[in-house]
Amino acid sequence: MNHARVIDIVKENKDVFTLSFDFSIVAKPGQFLMVWVPGGKEIPMSLSHITSPPSITFRVFGETTKFLSGLRKGDRMYFRGPYGNSYPEPSGRIAYIAGGTGLASVYSMLSKYIGDVFVGARTKDDLFLLKKGFKIATDDGSAGFKGTVIDLFVPHVDDYDYVFVCGPEPMAKSLLDKIDRKTKTKIYFSLERLMKCGVGICDSCSVNGIRICKDGTIFSIEEVLKMNEFGVFKRSESGKIEFFAKNKR
Amino acid sequence: MNHARVIDIVKENKDVFTLSFDFSIVAKPGQFLMVWVPGGKEIPMSLSHITSPPSITFRVFGETTKFLSGLRKGDRMYFRGPYGNSYPEPSGRIAYIAGGTGLASVYSMLSKYIGDVFVGARTKDDLFLLKKGFKIATDDGSAGFKGTVIDLFVPHVDDYDYVFVCGPEPMAKSLLDKIDRKTKTKIYFSLERLMKCGVGICDSCSVNGIRICKDGTIFSIEEVLKMNEFGVFKRSESGKIEFFAKNKR
Amino acid sequence: MASITTSVGSFSLENPVILASGILDETSGSILRSLRSGAGAVVTKSIGISERKGYSTPVISEVGTGLLNAVGLSNPGIDNFVEEYKSFPEKKKTIVSIFGGNVEEFVTLAGRIEEIGFDKVELNLSCPHVKGVGSEVGQDLDMVEEIVSEIKNRTKLQVWAKLTPNVTDLIALAKASEKADAYTLINTLRATGVEIYSRKFVLSNTIGGYSGPGIKPVALRAVYDVYKETGKSIVGVGGITTWQDAIEFFLLGARAIQIGTALLYEDYSVYSKVNQGIKKYLDDEGFSKLEDIIGAMVAR
Amino acid sequence: MASITTSVGSFSLENPVILASGILDETSGSILRSLRSGAGAVVTKSIGISERKGYSTPVISEVGTGLLNAVGLSNPGIDNFVEEYKSFPEKKKTIVSIFGGNVEEFVTLAGRIEEIGFDKVELNLSCPHVKGVGSEVGQDLDMVEEIVSEIKNRTKLQVWAKLTPNVTDLIALAKASEKADAYTLINTLRATGVEIYSRKFVLSNTIGGYSGPGIKPVALRAVYDVYKETGKSIVGVGGITTWQDAIEFFLLGARAIQIGTALLYEDYSVYSKVNQGIKKYLDDEGFSKLEDIIGAMVAR
Ligand SMILES: Cc1cc2nc3c(=O)[nH]c(=O)nc-3n(C[C@H](O)[C@H](O)[C@H](O)COP(=O)(O)OP(=O)(O)OC[C@H]3O[C@@H](n4cnc5c(N)ncnc54)[C@H](O)[C@@H]3O)c2cc1C
Ligand SMILES: Cc1cc2nc3c(=O)[nH]c(=O)nc-3n(C[C@H](O)[C@H](O)[C@H](O)COP(=O)(O)OP(=O)(O)OC[C@H]3O[C@@H](n4cnc5c(N)ncnc54)[C@H](O)[C@@H]3O)c2cc1C
Ligand SMILES: Cc1cc2nc3c(=O)[nH]c(=O)nc-3n(C[C@H](O)[C@H](O)[C@H](O)COP(=O)(O)O)c2cc1C
Numbered sequence A, B: 001m002n003h004a005r006v007i008d009i010v011k012e013n014k015d016v017f018t019l020s021f022d023f024s025i026v027a028k029p030g031q032f033l034m035v036w037v038p039g040g041k042e043i044p045m046s047l048s049h050i051t052s053p054p055s056i057t058f059r060v061f062g063e064t065t066k067f068l069s070g071l072r073k074g075d076r077m078y079f080r081g082p083y084g085n086s087y088p089e090p091s092g093r094i095a096y097i098a099g100g101t102g103l104a105s106v107y108s109m110l111s112k113y114i115g116d117v118f119v120g121a122r123t124k125d126d127l128f129l130l131k132k133g134f135k136i137a138t139d140d141g142s143a144g145f146k147g148t149v150i151d152l153f154v155p156h157v158d159d160y161d162y163v164f165v166c167g168p169e170p171m172a173k174s175l176l177d178k179i180d181r182k183t184k185t186k187i188y189f190s191l192e193r194l195m196k197c198g199v200g201i202c203d204s205c206s207v208n209g210i211r212i213c214k215d216g217t218i219f220s221i222e223e224v225l226k227m228n229e230f231g232v233f234k235r236s237e238s239g240k241i242e243f244f245a246k247n248k249r
Numbered sequence C, D: 001m002a003s004i005t006t007s008v009g010s011f012s013l014e015n016p017v018i019l020a021s022g023i024l025d026e027t028s029g030s031i032l033r034s035l036r037s038g039a040g041a042v043v044t045k046s047i048g049i050s051e052r053k054g055y056s057t058p059v060i061s062e063v064g065t066g067l068l069n070a071v072g073l074s075n076p077g078i079d080n081f082v083e084e085y086k087s088f089p090e091k092k093k094t095i096v097s098i099f100g101g102n103v104e105e106f107v108t109l110a111g112r113i114e115e116i117g118f119d120k121v122e123l124n125l126s127c128p129h130v131k132g133v134g135s136e137v138g139q140d141l142d143m144v145e146e147i148v149s150e151i152k153n154r155t156k157l158q159v160w161a162k163l164t165p166n167v168t169d170l171i172a173l174a175k176a177s178e179k180a181d182a183y184t185l186i187n188t189l190r191a192t193g194v195e196i197y198s199r200k201f202v203l204s205n206t207i208g209g210y211s212g213p214g215i216k217p218v219a220l221r222a223v224y225d226v227y228k229e230t231g232k233s234i235v236g237v238g239g240i241t242t243w244q245d246a247i248e249f250f251l252l253g254a255r256a257i258q259i260g261t262a263l264l265y266e267d268y269s270v271y272s273k274v275n276q277g278i279k280k281y282l283d284d285e286g287f288s289k290l291e292d293i294i295g296a297m298v299a300r
């Protein structure tokens, strides 16, 4: 278990925080940490910056992220990792598609590989880490395009050589369903599943025998298309199959 | 546990054998191995050659050395080590004094640092590994000087800058007793004691809290003189104190 | 090349390397992946009567000499298991691990898995960190005896009894479960770990099971003790990472071995690496088949 | 700088790092060397009634995660021990370890060492590889209880009961020995090792005790379990190599720690390294004394 000191914690919006910490991490873009709250839980968290100082960016969701949001400069922060593979090196025109906190993951690419960023959120108030030029979609239309970020992006797919997608599984699934699968654009997904171990042994994150934590988190569209469980069902903490609402067989 | 193949086994005299083996060992002169006979015992054994192929030279003493003497080319030979410190690098005129199988230990020095070799044995038939120019002493006078190798050597001590001694403890003790302690000659002893572990944790080889296996086996005369147990008593396998015959208090 | 087929009770395996219960064997997809990657067989994660979420994270913690875990027997419960596995294609190569708090639960679980066509069961009598099941049941000689006999009487299943090493008298436990077709030895050691800067336990459950290289000397001793005493089929498990480790277990009497924590170090390549190594060892040492070295070091 | 003095029962130590029984503590010269090198105290190699040569070599074997040993309780017997140690200068810093096959032997041994001026004894109720003594005695609750009470009744010695972890119920054992002034936890785990090319055991005795880093998770758990239940003085031992390891034991309730196998890795410098590390940790973490962290993680 590593520990570091919090350098800074910035409130990005009503419930999203970026926490930077003092640790000389060796990480590739797209990798994640298992962040531990001593005495509490350990949760997967993408690195939003991998350059010094590294940072994570998270939405307060339950008790663990709530605790993390309360850390102050100088406090200790515990983690293991970085884990997972990384985004492949892109060339040509690049697009990033982020839903919700998925932006944290693709953010680690932005400083190195400039591209168009498509961001989706429920409302204007859920947006964070915005930069000039970001293309925005909100469910309620309170900012940018009214609708999903996928609907905003899909018409433009052929404008890009590389596309990197990170967001909730139904969002990624919707891209798979809506995209012209014959496109020449190289599309990569960073996937998220319930993760207990983060190192590829507990099977809690597996989709068709592929471990999101160790074989991923980043997969090409071809790999994702082979996962016939993807977007159809996930696993609860017990390992029980739980169908995504729209795909119940 | 390492294992090697026997390259050759040479009968040096009625009961002394040199066994060379196929292993790229990294050893310093004066180091020893713990040689294991699977299903049987493990015994300390000096390396008589440290250059390729390494070898050990031993007298058949009990069951273990008897077994080793029966090994043939291609047989496996098991050992751990090398262990122990090594002879310091000498300069000027060098003498080696060996009693019995102590010659094996100093032999590892000979190829690199030429010097006069004084060898002691009970009788002519107990001599081995002799080379032209070796100065010989036998208890019964059947070859060379009649008497101990110490008596043969002592008059010449001031002729040398470095002297390396290896042989039974009473022999080493007799050198200590007979030598002019004000000599400027640098004298080093390779000591032997009962050794169970060879790596400095079992205490079976310790003399005044100094472990022969790990702090030694090689000590300067000043270090040996500080060991007031040296030459006085040794330890049996149980740890019981056993006085050397002549020094019983 | 030497043959590495083996048998455990009446179960014939193409190779002796089996995936241990609890590691990458919750989902049917992962079980298939292990079999495709060269495992001779797979044991499922332990299944109980009802759904259990298991402990909250952290459920694993790496230590220098192995792994601590307290997953807490998370499992979807037998109904959901049956649902997922009823048309599973590799039932003959899959041993279903079950746990329960009493004889009846074990018998029910065994019956349910036999119904859907599995023919082998491993009894988890040994998980060291969940109250009322696992090693708490597995230390009670009478209960162990009854569980094994009842399952043998009431089903046609091959039964492997997975015993806990955290006992004074492993032989007594082996004797209590002697109606089993084989013993699986060993489950994890009861252990704990501390993080000194937060001064908190590294597992949410405080106590966990210790696996990996650090437990191998204890596992070898358990296999030796039980094989020497009983001569029965043994499946060796505990700290096996390399083919050399596997050979050690065979020489002491194991007829097959299981691999768990090594998946962390070697990933899915571990099966082929270990199998290749075993073959090469047998060839180099002049044995024509694995059988020739099983128990070779144990005078019986 | 933070204070690292401690106490175990009524024994006050300048520092909490003690040499464990059986490692470099057969000869009086080596015991003095450990004390001069910074050990807070030393436990002697276990002494019995009569002289024992111990097992023939090999008596130790290094494994990747620690050390296997079956020295076989070699010792010169109490008469020779008394002869060597009667005028030993550091009796107050030396705990004499004794072993026996029955109550009378333990009592005799305790009496003899008290006679020559020692005031602390560690009862080896736990050596896992010698028939009729050690853990064979140490698993018998009635005998353990009687040994401890008799020594407490008949001598003024401080008694440390060194318990075996190779049992189902360590708490029962702790309770049986509750008249002791402290528990020493743990002795080695029963284990074995194999050399695959000769197909022979690596120890002449086949079965040995496993020590070193690989047993630390089990030792920590034993200290935690017993401290939580009894709150008594505990001397923690098992795999401690670094000061970080030592801190882990203190946090779970150990009032002092013993170091054995680490001498193989760190040699005599281990005492000062561990003591320096403990001091620095206490300073860095804002504690003024070792006492402040003892048992800090255990709710009682
Ligand atoms: C690879 C990966 C990277 C992630 N990166 C980020 C990030 O950069 N920013 C961010 O805000 N969130 C990220 N998440 C999601 C984040 O892990 C969850 O929001 C978080 O676990 C919620 O924890 P909590 O204790 O606050 O909520 P609670 O409701 O108290 O607990 C949630 C529990 O369920 C699990 N859990 C819940 N949601 C998820 C989830 N989506 N994925 C995995 N486990 C989950 C956790 O293990 C946790 O124990 C990531 C998830 C994954 C798998
Ligand atoms: C550092 C060192 C280097 C040695 N180098 C050589 C060498 O190069 N050539 C050689 O012929 N002999 C050497 N010896 C002595 C050699 O170890 C013994 O002769 C050998 O142990 C006898 O074993 P055995 O089984 O044949 O006899 P046994 O009588 O069957 O057994 C002797 C037992 O006692 C012990 N033992 C007996 N003598 C000694 C001894 N002198 N030192 C340590 N342990 C002993 C061994 O551990 C063995 O278990 C060396 C000893 C030491 C300590
Ligand atoms: C994460 C994890 C989960 C485990 N879950 C189970 C389980 O559900 N049932 C079981 O019988 N054993 C379980 N075990 C024990 C293993 O099957 C195996 O006995 C033990 O890990 C020793 O083998 P290894 O050193 O190869 O891992 C688990 C082990 C680990 C590491």
Ligand SMILES: Cc1cc2nc3c(=O)[nH]c(=O)nc-3n(C[C@H](O)[C@H](O)[C@H](O)COP(=O)(O)O)c2cc1C
Binding pocket: B201, B202, D020, D021, D022, D023, D045, D046, D060, D067, D069, D071, D073, D097, D124, D127, D162, D186, D187, D188, D209, D210, D211, D212, D213, D215, D237, D238, D239, D240, D258, D259, D260, D261, D262
């Ligand atoms: C070579 C060796 C000899 C030992 N002899 C004894 C002994 O005589 N009496 C005893 O109580 N414990 C003995 N032990 C056990 C240690 O005192 C200690 O409990 C154990 O090694 C765990 O600690 P460690 O991991 O620091 O070595 C011995 C251990 C070793 C390695």
Ligand code: FES
Binding pocket: A194, A195, A196, A197, A198, A199, A200, A201, A202, A203, A204, A205, A206, A211, A212, A213, A214
């Ligand atoms: S989180 Fe455990 S396998 Fe992926």
Ligand code: FES
Binding pocket: B194, B195, B196, B197, B198, B199, B200, B201, B202, B203, B204, B205, B206, B211, B212, B213, B214
């Ligand atoms: S032989 Fe064991 S300490 Fe020297």
